[in-house]
Ligand SMILES: Nc1ncnc2c1ncn2[C@@H]1O[C@H](COP(=O)(O)OP(=O)(O)OP(=O)(O)O)[C@@H](O)[C@H]1O
């Protein structure tokens with residue numbers, strides 16, 4: 055049995071709408087943060103991992119278990135979703151106990167575990183009040199309590215820090231750290247890298263349903279700083295230009311524009327690239343212009359690194 | 364944890380919702396409607412009986428001796444104060460002529476303790492005597508059979524199960540709480556079964572109780588000697604089978620609607636399709652008839668529902684069970700249909716995804 059959470063070429067479409075596209079992931083234990091703007095596919099990834107939605111293609115395993123087998127997977131997994139619905143007419147305590155009963159704990163044991171989980175999220179005071187009457191942050195915490203009550207080895211939390219006051223937030227992060235220290239998975243999501251980078255072991259940056267960068271926070275930061283930019287070179291003789299560009303070491307990828315306008319180039323060093331273009335032009339090969347093609351992506355990286363505006 | 368225990372745990376957690384779903388409280392109206400009818404009928408009869416008997420019931424043999432041609436004063440003299448007395452004049456042509464005349468009319472009625480005996484006078488002479496029992500046991504039992512088959516099985520239990528079962532999954536999707544179940548360490552089929560059991564317990568209790576109350580109400584107001592002899596002969600047997608038919612109705616319709624709630628977003632469509640299917644079932648070839656819930660239920664009912672010979676043939680066809688089957692065969696058939704439908708539903712629940720987005 056593998057200790058990893060593995061996505062192999064997973065795509066998920068909601069009808070016509072892209073959820074996530076061709077995701078490959080290999081997530082080791084520890085704290086892993088999914089970071090991306092609204093609608094980037096964070097919730098979709100988590101729902102895929104927990105079997106709430108099914109992939110259109112590709113396969114997923116969570117520590118060797120398939121999300122299609124909740125009877126096995128849910129014994130080692132707890133998921134606090136983003137959905138803010140509270141069951142009607144139930145107290146926080148009952149809510150957590152009900153979840154535990156389905157694990158087959160005897161009533162006494164379920165009650166003990168529920169009290170403990172509620173204690174862990176500092177909700178003991180409010181445990182006997184109705185969930186429907188909780189504040190947003192309290193509902194968030196009681197959902198967290200339910201997710202950890204059976205002490206899962208994979209804890210999945212969708213935007214768990216949203217709406218928490220600083221004190222609770224610090225406690226919650228401490229909880230994540232404890233879990234990770236025991237060799238468990240803690241997967242959480244956030245809109246902002248800065249919110250999670252301090253305590254995450256690894257981050258996964260996601261945008262428009264695609265994984266943009268993945269790994270230890272230090273490497274990801276570098277990757278973002280030197281993220282490759284794409285340019286379109288308008289020219290009369292694309293294959294000649296392409297072969298000249300191939301010789302430049304700083305260029306990551308060169309290909310002919312499928313629409314026949316010229317050459318598409320991917321580079322991490324913009325300055326070296328513009329020098330190379332000048333050199334080629336001077337050597338007599340005609341170049342009609344250079345256009346950056348993905349300003350959107352540039353903006354996205356700005357966003358991820360800059361903490362969102 | 365063994366899976367049967369899980370089914371039971373789920374059913375227990377779900378039962379409150381099944382009984383008191385915000386979306387399905389009207390189910391109680393349907394379930395209690397026949398009871399209301401029979402209680403209303405009984406109360407009405409009792410009230411009349413009390414009012415009429417208060418003036419003293421008139422002995423039946425006194426009334427029997429009164430013959431046509433007697434004058435109203437004579438009748439009043441013999442039988443005493445009536446429970447009903449009305450006089451009026453009717454203007455009419457005298458014979459064939461144009462000339463008009465006034466004829467006095469009078470209707471007097473007596474109550475002999477069971478029957479209302481009515482005397483109609485014209486011009487002071489008795490012309491017509493009619494009797495109407497205040498309560499006829501045979502008629503009431505037939506009425507019960509008709510209400511049970513035409514209203515209860517066809518409509519009340521049908522729509523009641525629709526309300527209870529279709530919301531088991533769809534309702535939680537609308538409330539955005541279905542994921543709590545999907546995140547439990549439970550196979551989806553087990554979840555389906557647990558929820559189905561919760562719906563079944565609720566619907567059987569609701570409609571079984573409805574049946575018993577209506578039946579009791581029907582009996583309670585009858586003459587007690589007649590009632591006891593019926594109870595000892597057929598009554599206990601009849602009510603048992605009525606309750607079994609109601610329960611099996613919940614079993615069958617419940618499975619259909621829990622499946623419909625999983626397969627379709629809009630509850631109106633399966634309801635209409637199913638209602639049509641059940642209605643035209645009598646016209647279908649024999650094989651297809653076996654795929655109907657109502658078909659089996661009608662065969663289980665202990666008393667054939669009365670069928671008025673004046674109904675147009677098409678309507679008679681619509682209402683009548685096409686090819687009655689033996690009771691045990693019906694039960695077997697119905698359970699088979701249920702199992703098949705639940706298998707379809709379990710495939711659907713395995714594929715079901717959480718999608719709270721657009722609705
Ligand atoms: N049930 C659904 N039906 C249709 N489209 C959906 C559904 N769920 C998600 N999507 C689409 O899939 C994409 C990814 O959505 P997802 O909820 O995974 O994003 P997210 O990163 O969690 O966003 P947020 O930060 O707002 O929570 C979005 O374009 C969204 O519109």
Ligand SMILES: [Mg+2]
Pocket residue numbers: 096097098136212
């Ligand atoms: Mg989300």
